[in-house]
Amino acid sequence: MRALTRALVSVAAAVGIAATGSPATAGTAAAATPSAPRSAVAASPSSASAATTWQAMDKVCKTYTALDGVTSKGQICAEVQKRVTDTGSVTGYRGRVVLAPVNGYEMKPTTFHWSTGVGLSEVCAGGCAPQAGAWTSAWSPVHTAGSGPYKVQGEFGDGSLWDLHASWSAWQTADQTCLTYTAGKVCVRYEVRGYRGTLQERSRLNYTPVKGGYIIPISIGVGSVIDGSTTGKTRTLCQPCTKRTTSYSATVSRDTPNPAGTNEYYATARFEHPNGKTSTLKAAITG
Structure with missing residues (x-):
């Protein structure tokens, strides 16, 4: 909590x-509400900008x-x-x-x-x-x-x-995990925001390739473990499986469950390397 x-x-x-x-x-x-009436004096370029x-x-x-x-x-x-x-x-x-x-x-x-x-x-x-x-x-x-x-x-x-x-607030990064591979840099972020009266959370996968490198994103997920009970939401990215040779980002979000007891809130991302092996990255906050 x-x-x-x-x-x-x-x-x-x-x-x-x-x-x-x-x-x-x-x-x-x-x-939309119009701006306040302007003065009859001509505005300079700097004020107009x-x-x-x-x-x-x-x-x-x-x-x-x-x-x-x-x-x-x-x-x-x-x-x-x-x-x-x-x-x-x-x-x-x-x-x-x-x-x-x-x-x-x-x-x-x-x-x-x-x-x-x-x-x-x-x-x-x-x-x-x-x-x-x-x-x-x-x-x-x-x-x-x-x-x-x-x-x-x-x-x-x-x-x-x-x-x-x-109204709502901007998404804020609560935790992030990044690793650099021969194919490039992969990050997963656990992000939160307030949306009207509700707290929301999401997972964000970011990939920055090196020249000639690629990954195949498989899935991203966001979830929590509250008093030993796990809930979450997963988005499948392999529909179909696509090699990402340029910068790539994907998200999945949900409303955050009500906190109680000892918790973990996390974001995960799973992807495949050019050699066929798969990796899972995780970012989490606990307490």
């Missing part, structure tokens, strides 16, 4: 890089019901945008919450935070008032220490609580 905690800290340390990947179907794409726009990154909406499980209290959305320069660099993130209460239920946002080691902040300075109608918060201050999941939370008028996650 301590090992996974250290991996989470690694995720929290992601700096200024947006993770790639498509939001799950539970999220609804947010509309630094122009930024706010673009949609992720939006997650959830409908809540009363204790009867049927009566709707309304919908709450957490929305995140990323600030992108005209060269494609991501320089910041911001989030907000959108409320749509119904049937007389009130909603009140309280705090938010980015899962990158930053503490809680108030959605509204001095506290938000309960909202009985459609309401959208102001955008949060620009966050620059990597996106990380954005979590916003609050309460209903009946005292029950709610929280929502949106």
